[in-house]
Amino acid sequence: MSAYLKIDHIDKSFERGGVATHVLADITLTIDKGEFVSIIGHSGCGKSTLLNLVAGLTPVTAGAILLEGREVNEPGPERAVVFQNHSLLPWLSVYENVNLAVSKVFAGRKSRAERHTWVMHNLDLVQMAHAGDKRPAEISGGMKQRVGIARALAMEPKILLLDEPFGALDALTRAHLQDAVMDIHARLGNTMIMITHDVDEAVLLSDRIVMMTNGPAAHIGEVLDVPIPRPRDRIALASDRSYLRCRQAVLKFLYERHRFVEAAE
Amino acid sequence: MTATARKAAIEAAGRPAKSGKVVPLGRAPASGFDAGRTAASLARNVIPPVIVLLVLLAVWQVSCSGPGASLPPPSQIWTDSYDLIAYPFFEYGSQDIGLAWRVLISLERVGIGFGLAAVVGVAIGALIGQSVWAMRGLDPIFQILRTVPPLAWLPLSLAAFQDSNPSAIFVIFITSIWPVIINTAVGVRNIPEDYRNVARVLRLNQLEFFLRIMLPAAAPYIFTGLRIGVGLSWLAIVAAEMLTGGVGIGFFIWDAWNSSRLSDIIVALVYIGVTGFVLDKLVALLGRVVARTSAAA
Ligand SMILES: Nc1ncnc2c1ncn2[C@@H]1O[C@H](COP(=O)(O)OP(=O)(O)OP(=O)(O)O)[C@@H](O)[C@H]1O
Ligand SMILES: [Mg+2]
Numbered sequence: 001m002s003a004y005l006k007i008d009h010i011d012k013s014f015e016r017g018g019v020a021t022h023v024l025a026d027i028t029l030t031i032d033k034g035e036f037v038s039i040i041g042h043s044g045c046g047k048s049t050l051l052n053l054v055a056g057l058t059p060v061t062a063g064a065i066l067l068e069g070r071e072v073n074e075p076g077p078e079r080a081v082v083f084q085n086h087s088l089l090p091w092l093s094v095y096e097n098v099n100l101a102v103s104k105v106f107a108g109r110k111s112r113a114e115r116h117t118w119v120m121h122n123l124d125l126v127q128m129a130h131a132g133d134k135r136p137a138e139i140s141g142g143m144k145q146r147v148g149i150a151r152a153l154a155m156e157p158k159i160l161l162l163d164e165p166f167g168a169l170d171a172l173t174r175a176h177l178q179d180a181v182m183d184i185h186a187r188l189g190n191t192m193i194m195i196t197h198d199v200d201e202a203v204l205l206s207d208r209i210v211m212m213t214n215g216p217a218a219h220i221g222e223v224l225d226v227p228i229p230r231p232r233d234r235i236a237l238a239s240d241r242s243y244l245r246c247r248q249a250v251l252k253f254l255y256e257r258h259r260f261v262e263a264a265e
Numbered sequence: 266m267t268a269t270a271r272k273a274a275i276e277a278a279g280r281p282a283k284s285g286k287v288v289p290l291g292r293a294p295a296s297g298f299d300a301g302r303t304a305a306s307l308a309r310n311v312i313p314p315v316i317v318l319l320v321l322l323a324v325w326q327v328s329c330s331g332p333g334a335s336l337p338p339p340s341q342i343w344t345d346s347y348d349l350i351a352y353p354f355f356e357y358g359s360q361d362i363g364l365a366w367r368v369l370i371s372l373e374r375v376g377i378g379f380g381l382a383a384v385v386g387v388a389i390g391a392l393i394g395q396s397v398w399a400m401r402g403l404d405p406i407f408q409i410l411r412t413v414p415p416l417a418w419l420p421l422s423l424a425a426f427q428d429s430n431p432s433a434i435f436v437i438f439i440t441s442i443w444p445v446i447i448n449t450a451v452g453v454r455n456i457p458e459d460y461r462n463v464a465r466v467l468r469l470n471q472l473e474f475f476l477r478i479m480l481p482a483a484a485p486y487i488f489t490g491l492r493i494g495v496g497l498s499w500l501a502i503v504a505a506e507m508l509t510g511g512v513g514i515g516f517f518i519w520d521a522w523n524s525s526r527l528s529d530i531i532v533a534l535v536y537i538g539v540t541g542f543v544l545d546k547l548v549a550l551l552g553r554v555v556a557r558t559s560a561a562a
Contacts, residue, residue, distance in 0.1 A: 089463070
């Protein structure tokens with residue numbers, strides 16, 4: 001079987017005023033259906049850029065991205081994005097934000113009543129059904145992020161792309177949402193790619209962790225398998241041996257090795 | 266960014282903050298009608314202007330009561346123009362009608378001219394705001410055109426339309442369209458990249474993007490432009506009617522001047538001022554309503 005998502009020798013540079021910045025160099029990665037992959041790396045190395053390439057929001061400079069054998073060259077609802085800053089439309093209520101996505105994606109495929117049920121079902125998944133009438137300005141940061149996840153899930157995407165979805169949240173809310181995402185992943189079996197800065201988060205949620213070197217011209221430094229059986233429980237894991245080993249490997253990469261990665265090559 | 270645009274941007278930036286803590290409308294009346302508080306706030310807002318007005322009228326009365334005064338004092342205006350003040354809706358003939366009718370006739374022209382300017386201005390502004398190059402190329406031209414005084418357009422307009430009524434409407438249109446275009450374009454430029462990305466992931470088409478994202482996101486800017494525009498069109502109509510004739514309020518002033526009815530002119534000025542004030546408040550109110558309910562459908 002060929003890979004579900006194939007990122008094939010990607011290069012990305014931005015050009016501005018004749019000066020090119022080489023951001024990503026020769027990124028190759030294959031992801032299986034249902035897999036949960038985290039991307040971790042220092043700020044500014046190009047994680048968001050990589051995610052935007054997969055989303056189709058920015059074009060690749062060289063190489064190709066294939067989803068189920070078909071080339072990605074524009075954004076679309078089958079690659080739903082949970083944006084770093086939630087990106088809910090402030091003039092729409094929570095319900096309308098999700099409904100905008102549902103009525104666009106399922107136009108002609110679901111009746112009005114079915115679309116309503118589907119919106120409510122997805123709000124239910126993130127425990128936000130009670131706040132359907134609220135505007136984004138009236139709910140907390142964690143709630144907004146949950147609605148952002150509901151909106152993305154409601155598109156029934158092949159791949160869910162999460163750009164530091166819990167970055168701006170306090171530790172407690174973060175833990176709740178991580179559990180929610182793990183639960184959704186277990187129930188729906190979505191393929192997910194998540195960017196994070198948080199080592200514990202990466203180990204807890206991922207099947208594989210992709211570690212990126214520092215830019216410019218960042219590339220994949222190391223890919224770590226996380227051989228911890230699911231369902232995972234954060235308290236039990238705190239003393240789990242393979243959890244600690246994975247955690248240490250990532251920390252080592254980020255805080256020791258990445259400094260002389262360039263020199264070592 | 267240009268000065269108007271920047272001012273608009275600042276005003277617009279200030280507005281979402283205010284509407285940010287929009288409390289559901291139903292809640293305020295639910296707290297009960299507090300007669301005392303309402304009366305107090307009414308007093309705060311009404312008493313000072315009334316006092317100032319009385320003082321001004323008194324000063325005017327005293328300073329224009331002398332034998333050599335060139336302007337009539339308020340008491341004389343009251344007696345001279347009592348019919349105009351007391352009966353805004355009289356109709357003695359096709360040329361001899363109350364001031365309220367004249368204002369309404371002028372408002373109809375403004376409605377057509379400004380309505381067209383609003384629709385065309387938002388459409389053009391939306392197109393220009395989408396493209397950096399269109400913005401760079403056209404902005405200086407608009408900045409020059411918007412400073413052309415309304416009356417300077419009139420000869421061209423008369424030459425083009427050969428008739429006074431369409432000419433007056435065109436002058437309103439061409440005077441009020443620039444701030445609408447410029448502010449809409451700035452609003453569209455300032456739509457956060459995130460909203461555009463949401464639209465792209467959902468594959469909204471051009472029309473859906475315009476209705477669902479662009480209009481609500483740029484609404485504060487658009488309404489700033491409309492408010493400036495409606496003020497300008499009211500300026501333009503009075504000036505244009507002075508020259509093109511007809512039965513509007515502008516021509517009334519010109520006519521009164523030609524027959525030396527200074528009192529009538531002053532009464533007409535009050536009508537014009539109050540109408541302009543109401544127009545401005547109406548557009549501002551509409552802007553707030555739209556900000557609160559936009560795209561709720
Ligand atoms: N549109 C653009 N034009 C020019 N350069 C860009 C553009 N977008 C990103 N870059 C550059 O690409 C590099 C990577 O940016 P990116 O946002 O992908 O980093 P990141 O890893 O997501 O960082 P963070 O963890 O802080 O979010 C940065 O040096 C940035 O300046
Ligand atoms: Mg980023």
